[in-house]
Amino acid sequence: MAMQRDSRQSANLLPAVFRDARILQGISQLIFVVVVVMVMNNLGFRINSALEATNQTPNFEFLQNRAGFDLADSGDYTSRDRYIDAFRVGFINTLRVVLLGLVATTVIGIMVGIFLLSRNFLLRTLSRSYVEVLRNTPVLLQIFAWFYIVIFALPPQQESIAFPQEGIRSLPLLQYAFSLLVIALIWQYSNSLRRPAWRTGVRQVGIAIVVLVNLLGVVLIGAGTPIEFLPGIYISIKGVAIFELIPSSLFGVWMVFVVIGIVVAILLWRYFGYITETTGQPIAKTRIALVALVGFILVGWLIMGMRPTPSIITVYDDENEEFVDLSYDDAFESGRLTIEQELEYTRQPIIFRPPTLDRRGRNVETGIEISPSYLAVFLGVVIYTSSFIAEVVRAGIQAVPKGQLEASRALGLSRGDMLRLVVLPQALRVIIPPLGNQFLNLSKNSSLAIAVAYTDIYQVTFTIINQSGQSVTGILMVLLAYLLISLCISLVMNLVNQRFQLVTR
Amino acid sequence: MQETSTQVMASDEPIITCREMNKWFGDFHVLRNISLEVMPQEVLVIIGPSGSGKSTLIRCINRLEEHQDGTIIVNGIELSHDVQNIAEIRRETGMVFQQFNLFPHLTVMDNITLAPMKVRHWARDRAEQRAMDLLERVEIPEQAFKYPGQLSGGQQQRVAIARALAMEPKIMLFDEPTSALDPEMIKEVLDVMKELARTGMTMLVVTHEMGFAREVADRVIFMDMGRIVEQGPPENFFSPDIVHHPRTQEFLDQIL
Numbered sequence: 001m002a003m004q005r006d007s008r009q010s011a012n013l014l015p016a017v018f019r020d021a022r023i024l025q026g027i028s029q030l031i032f033v034v035v036v037v038m039v040m041n042n043l044g045f046r047i048n049s050a051l052e053a054t055n056q057t058p059n060f061e062f063l064q065n066r067a068g069f070d071l072a073d074s075g076d077y078t079s080r081d082r083y084i085d086a087f088r089v090g091f092i093n094t095l096r097v098v099l100l101g102l103v104a105t106t107v108i109g110i111m112v113g114i115f116l117l118s119r120n121f122l123l124r125t126l127s128r129s130y131v132e133v134l135r136n137t138p139v140l141l142q143i144f145a146w147f148y149i150v151i152f153a154l155p156p157q158q159e160s161i162a163f164p165q166e167g168i169r170s171l172p173l174l175q176y177a178f179s180l181l182v183i184a185l186i187w188q189y190s191n192s193l194r195r196p197a198w199r200t201g202v203r204q205v206g207i208a209i210v211v212l213v214n215l216l217g218v219v220l221i222g223a224g225t226p227i228e229f230l231p232g233i234y235i236s237i238k239g240v241a242i243f244e245l246i247p248s249s250l251f252g253v254w255m256v257f258v259v260i261g262i263v264v265a266i267l268l269w270r271y272f273g274y275i276t277e278t279t280g281q282p283i284a285k286t287r288i289a290l291v292a293l294v295g296f297i298l299v300g301w302l303i304m305g306m307r308p309t310p311s312i313i314t315v316y317d318d319e320n321e322e323f324v325d326l327s328y329d330d331a332f333e334s335g336r337l338t339i340e341q342e343l344e345y346t347r348q349p350i351i352f353r354p355p356t357l358d359r360r361g362r363n364v365e366t367g368i369e370i371s372p373s374y375l376a377v378f379l380g381v382v383i384y385t386s387s388f389i390a391e392v393v394r395a396g397i398q399a400v401p402k403g404q405l406e407a408s409r410a411l412g413l414s415r416g417d418m419l420r421l422v423v424l425p426q427a428l429r430v431i432i433p434p435l436g437n438q439f440l441n442l443s444k445n446s447s448l449a450i451a452v453a454y455t456d457i458y459q460v461t462f463t464i465i466n467q468s469g470q471s472v473t474g475i476l477m478v479l480l481a482y483l484l485i486s487l488c489i490s491l492v493m494n495l496v497n498q499r500f501q502l503v504t505r
Numbered sequence: 506m507q508e509t510s511t512q513v514m515a516s517d518e519p520i521i522t523c524r525e526m527n528k529w530f531g532d533f534h535v536l537r538n539i540s541l542e543v544m545p546q547e548v549l550v551i552i553g554p555s556g557s558g559k560s561t562l563i564r565c566i567n568r569l570e571e572h573q574d575g576t577i578i579v580n581g582i583e584l585s586h587d588v589q590n591i592a593e594i595r596r597e598t599g600m601v602f603q604q605f606n607l608f609p610h611l612t613v614m615d616n617i618t619l620a621p622m623k624v625r626h627w628a629r630d631r632a633e634q635r636a637m638d639l640l641e642r643v644e645i646p647e648q649a650f651k652y653p654g655q656l657s658g659g660q661q662q663r664v665a666i667a668r669a670l671a672m673e674p675k676i677m678l679f680d681e682p683t684s685a686l687d688p689e690m691i692k693e694v695l696d697v698m699k700e701l702a703r704t705g706m707t708m709l710v711v712t713h714e715m716g717f718a719r720e721v722a723d724r725v726i727f728m729d730m731g732r733i734v735e736q737g738p739p740e741n742f743f744s745p746d747i748v749h750h751p752r753t754q755e756f757l758d759q760i761l
Binding site for chain 1: 530533567568569573592595596599600606609619622623624625626628630631632651652654657668672678
């Protein structure tokens with residue numbers, strides 16, 4: 001008893017204010033902030049004075065100076081542009097890796113993640129090996145590996161691997177699209193037939209007729225003239241060259257059809273959803289909406305194809321070195337149309353333009369060029385990250401308790417409904433936070449581009465710093481750029497995450 | 506009183522028939538030569554020590570477990586690998602689990618209406634009407650728009666019963682429905698089950714609640730080591746005058 005009183009008295013030596021937990025916490029936080037500010041201030045002062053001594057005071061004015069260096073993968077940029085332009089090239093190049101990379105890695109990761117749980121032995125083992133090999137080796141090494149595969153394993157540009165090999169002569173593209181639409185309609189119609197025998201009969205006969213028409217090479221009226229596909233993709237030591245799709249003068253009008261198609265599809269989807277809700281009658285609303293959408297797009301294309309082309313068009317004849325007047329189709333066939341003329345007078349809303357090399361066979365003249373450096377970085381970070389995402393997805397699916405599956409089965413839910421309505425919502429809850437981490441990892445790992453000289457923001461800024469000596473400003477700008485990208489990703493992932501939170505007491 | 510006691514229920518066909526059913530988990534022989542007939546509207550209580558195969562038996566009836574030998578016929582349909590048969594049987598059998606297994610991401614209402622809308626293709630109005638009726642019946646209509654995580658264990662189990670009943674099943678399977686509950690909550694769940702039995706539902710109940718068995722069961726089955734050791738009406742089963750199989754006697758001595 002006495003001892004207790006003693007201890008109380010000794011504690012009372014401190015005034016009551018300094019025994020209040022809240023005040024104590026406040027004081028300790030204050031001290032911490034003061035210390036941090038002092039240290040930072042001191043460091044900043046020292047750096048500043050050190051740089052002043054060598055006449056390199058950090059500033060942003062230097063960004064307006066001429067850069068004076070060339071960059072690969074830089075579009076219209078030349079060495080005569082300013083530092084800030086070079087910086088912009090780097091930022092865009094980083095975004096090219098990150099944005100496309102996020103999409104690609106998610107798709108691959110989810111696929112492999114599902115394969116990891118497959119009952120098929122081969123699929124399971126292959127995907128397991130994929131994950132184990134890729135996530136257990138450094139990403140830098142993988143980027144180098146991809147780079148050397150491109151450099152050493154691929155042929156020089158003159159002997160590019162072409163795809164399709166020699167090009168393909170084929171019926172009009174539109175005809176294939178129509179054939180698919182007709183098959184979809186036949187399928188939809190056959191579903192409404194009661195007798196199974198009739199159902200399969202209608203399907204088989206219908207599809208057989210469509211296939212036969214195409215095999216015989218019968219060109220339907222309005223589907224256009226048969227076309228020749230030139231190889232659309234070239235792969236060589238210089239990277240990959242891919243065909244371009246260029247919107248023509250008809251593109252805008254065609255887009256009206258596309259937009260109307262989207263609106264109609266959404267309305268149909270909603271309407272049939274409402275019908276299902278109120279009557280209980282099951283309707284394949286997604287399929288109906290898709291057929292409507294594709295239908296609108298194709299009909300739009302068909303109507304565009306009916307535009308009259310000029311009967312006479314002046315083109316330049318290379319061989320005789322003179323201008324000649326031809327009909328549009330003849331000019332097109334002879335390949336003498338300029339791209340501007342083709343875009344102006346074509347019957348197609350979108351023009352397919354295969355990659356071609358210039359006369360010396362060195363540089364890609366038309367088409368989209370993808371450099372080996374970009375490929376290496378892109379493949380490196382995408383494939384590496386996808387192996388982690390695969391594990392995240394697998395773990396998320398397995399985290400759904402077995403009881404949930406049993407309850408769904410006991411209620412008689414179909415496998416698809418069970419996955420869509422019970423497993424997926426609960427798995428996503430577990431998957432999304434670590435998925436966001438992997439997205440951040442990908443965006444930050446893209447800075448390893450410097451290893452294969454891909455001109456991403458880090459590499460470009462490094463060059464800028466070397467040239468201008470503005471290290472503090474440069475580093476700050478890279479930091480801010482990565483921060484911006486990462487915060488955007490975090491923001492989106494947090495918003496998504498909120499949607500999947502469980503309500504508990 | 507050992508062996509098969511033929512439950513006399515007029516000329517009615519049995520709604521569940523198991524013949525010479527066997528099941529193994531790996532090398533472990535869980536169910537040995539189970540033969541069983543359940544009549545419509547019968548309430549069957551299955552008791553026995555843990556690991557005796559009682560849960561596995563009722564889980565075989567709606568194909569949550571696959572039997573490897575023998576036949577099971579439910580509601581006139583034989584259980585095989587035919588997925589259509591399995592789906593049909595599952596539509597007609599409701600199941601209540603020890604761990605409730607409510608869907609945590611859906612409200613109580615959505616938990617109950619999900620299967621009727623997706624499997625029976627009911628309109629939402631009808632499914633919701635039915636759900637409210639059932640929630641009244643299990644006495645928690647005010648919880649309809651809460652999430653399972655916001656309910657007590659007893660309330661969750663009552664929602665689980667309502668969810669199974671929403672499909673208007675012919676048979677209800679109960680797999681230790683009160684084993685995960687606090688003592689106070691056991692009563693509220695048992696009351697719901699008693700009421701259900703009075704309405705003439707065919708029920709197979711795996712439980713340790715002997716009071717329930719005595720009061721509600723038409724027939725009690727004692728299982729041990731994967732076998733049906735003994736079965737009979739509860740008044741015989743729990744009567745001290747009856748000479749039991751020694752294994753049954755041992756079990757009853759421990760729990761009564």
